[in-house]
Amino acid sequence: xxxxxxxxxxxxxxxxxxxxxxxxxxxxxxxxxxxxxxxxxxxxxxxxxxxxxxxxxxxxxxxxxxxxxxxxxxxxxxxxxxxxxxxxxxxxxxxxxxxxxxxxxxxxxxxxxxxxxxxxxxxxxxxxxxxxxxxxxxxxxxxxxxxxxxxxxxxxxxxxxxxxxxxxxxxxxxxxxxxxxxxxxxxxxxxxxxxxxxxxxxxxxxxxxxxxxxxxxxxxxxxxxxxxxxxxxxxxxxxxxxxxxxxxxxxxxxx
Amino acid sequence: xxxxxxxxxxxxxxxxxxxxxxxxxxxxxxxxxxxxxxxxxxxxxxxxxxxxxxxxxxxxxxxxxxxxxxxxxxxxxxxxxxxxxxxxxxxxxxx
Numbered sequence: 001x002x003x004x005x006x007x008x009x010x011x012x013x014x015x016x017x018x019x020x021x022x023x024x025x026x027x028x029x030x031x032x033x034x035x036x037x038x039x040x041x042x043x044x045x046x047x048x049x050x051x052x053x054x055x056x057x058x059x060x061x062x063x064x065x066x067x068x069x070x071x072x073x074x075x076x077x078x079x080x081x082x083x084x085x086x087x088x089x090x091x092x093x094x095x096x097x098x099x100x101x102x103x104x105x106x107x108x109x110x111x112x113x114x115x116x117x118x119x120x121x122x123x124x125x126x127x128x129x130x131x132x133x134x135x136x137x138x139x140x141x142x143x144x145x146x147x148x149x150x151x152x153x154x155x156x157x158x159x160x161x162x163x164x165x166x167x168x169x170x171x172x173x174x175x176x177x178x179x180x181x182x183x184x185x186x187x188x189x190x191x192x193x194x195x196x197x198x199x200x201x202x203x204x205x206x207x208x209x210x211x212x213x214x215x216x217x218x219x220x221x222x223x224x225x226x227x228x229x230x231x232x233x234x235x236x237x238x239x240x241x242x243x244x245x246x247x248x249x250x251x252x253x254x255x
Numbered sequence: 256x257x258x259x260x261x262x263x264x265x266x267x268x269x270x271x272x273x274x275x276x277x278x279x280x281x282x283x284x285x286x287x288x289x290x291x292x293x294x295x296x297x298x299x300x301x302x303x304x305x306x307x308x309x310x311x312x313x314x315x316x317x318x319x320x321x322x323x324x325x326x327x328x329x330x331x332x333x334x335x336x337x338x339x340x341x342x343x344x345x346x347x348x349x350x
Contacts (some may be wrong), residue, residue, distance in 0.1 A: 038287055040303030041295045091322060105284045118279055134318055136310040139303075195291060199298035200310040208294075210303030215290045241338050 036128065036146040037191065039139025046198040051144030054125070059153050061122035068119075075115075078245060083113045083123035089148065090127055091135065094226070099218035105227040108154030109183030110234045113162050113176065114245070117155040124151030145194045153190035156230075157185030172239075173232050179230025184224040188216045 044052070067076050067146060089107035111120040125147050131137035138146045158179040165175035192212040200208045238245055292302055308320045 036287065037291055038302035039305050041291065041300050042301070062347060074337060077336040077344055081330055083335035084326045084333065088323065088326045088330065091319065091326075093285060100283065102283050115349050130322070132305070133307055134309055135322060136305045136308060136315060139308055140305075193292070195294055199294060199300070201298065212290065215293075216286060217287050218295055219289075245337065 007067075036131070036138030036150070037142040037194065040141055041131070041139070042142050042145055042194070044141075046194070047144060050142075050145075050148050050194065054121075054144045054147040054152065057118070057121045057186045058125050058147070061118040061125075063119070064118040065122060068116075074245065079115055079119060079123065082115050082120075083126060086111050086120070086123050087127035087130065089230075090124075091137070093129065094218045094223060096220060103219045103223050104175055104189050105230060106150050106154050106184055106222055107189070107227075108150060109158035109162075109180035109227060110176070110231040112155040112159035112183065113179060113235060114238070115229070117159040119150040120155035120159075121147065122160045124155065145191075149190040149194060150187050154183045154187040157186035174237060176232040176235040177228040179228075181224045183231075184227040185220060188220045191214060192216065195230065216240050251252035 047130040055151075065079065083221055086107040089105050094104060095101075108120050108124055111123060114127040115123075125143075128138055128143060128146050128150065132140050132143055132146075161182045162175055165178050166172065168234050170178070195212055196205055196209040295301065309315050
C-alpha cells in the first residue's frame with residue numbers, strides 16, 4: 001500500500017516538474033503577449049466612460065473587503081492567495097496551437113467563487129494596474145475598460161453562473177467548470193463590446209461586434225475550456241483540503 | 256495517477272505551442288495584436304508606448320521574471336498559511 005502511495009507521489013512530483021519546465025519554456029519567446037486593450041487605443045471619451053463604470057464596482061469591493069476581514073480570520077490570506085493567482089494567471093501567455101496565437105486565462109471565475117465577485121474586481125484591478133505600469137500589458141488610459149472586461153464582467157458572470165447552476169441542481173464540479181468557462185468568454189465578449197462601442201462609427205454595431213467576437217473564437221474557445229478545467233480543479237482541491245474555506249466564501253457554503 | 260495525467264496534459268498543451276513548426280499558423284503573438292489592434296487600426300487608432308516602457312530588449316523578460324517571483328512568493332506564503340503541509344504517515348509512526 002505504501003509502495004502505491006509512494007509511486008503516486010513520485011508520479012505527481014514528476015508531472016509537476018515537467019509542467020514547471022513546460023511553463024518556463026512556453027514563456028521564453030519574447031514578443032509582447034499582452035491581451036488587454038493596449039495603451040492609447042481607446043478615444044479619451046470612451047476611456048473616461050469605462051473608468052466611471054469601473055469605479056463603483058471597485059469601491060463596493062473595497063467596502064466588502066473591510067467588512068468581511070473582520071468576520072473571518074482566514075480571509076486575508078485567502079484574498080492574498082487569490083490575488084496572487086489572478087495576477088499570475090492573467091500574466092501567463094498560453095500558446096493555442098489551433099489558432100497560432102497566445103492568450104491568457106483570467107482566473108476570475110474561481111476567484112469569484114472563493115472570495116465573491118466584489119472582491120474579485122478589487123484583486124483584478126490591482127493585477128491590471130501592476131501589469132499596465134510595469135509589464136507593458138494593457139495601459140493606464142485603458143485601465144477602466146480592462147477592469148470592466150476582466151474584473152466586472154468576468155467575475156459577475158462567473159459567480160452568477162455558479163449560483164444559477166447550483167440552484168438548478170447541477171453537480172458542483174460541473175457548475176465550477178461552467179463558471180470558469182463563461183467567466184473567460186464573458187471577459188472577451190465585453191472587450192469586443194468595448195471595442196465595437198469605440199470604433200463602429202458609421203458601420204453597424206451588431207455586425208462589427210460579431211466580427212470582433214468571431215476573431216476571438218479560435219483562441220478563446222479552447223482557453224475558456226482550459227479555464228473551466230482549472231476552475232473545477234481548484235475548487236476540488238479546496239473542497240478536499242479545507243472545505244471550511246468555502247463556508248466563508250461568498251457562495252455561503254453552496255460548494 | 257489521474258492528477259499526473261492531468262498535469263502532463265496541461266504541460267503538453269504548453270509545449271505543443273512552441274513545438275509547432277513556425278509559419279504553419281502564425282507567430283504566437285497575443286490576441287491584442289491579432290484581434291484588438293487590428294480592429295483599432297482599421298478605425299484609425301494605434302497603440303501608444305506605455306508610460307513606463309519596459310518592452311525594450313530583455314528588460315520585459317526581467318520584469319516578468321520579477322513579477323513571477325514576487326507573485327509566486329505571495330501566493331506560496333498564503334497557500335502555506337491556508338493549507339499547512341500534511342504530516343506523512345511515516346512521520347506519525349515515529350512520534
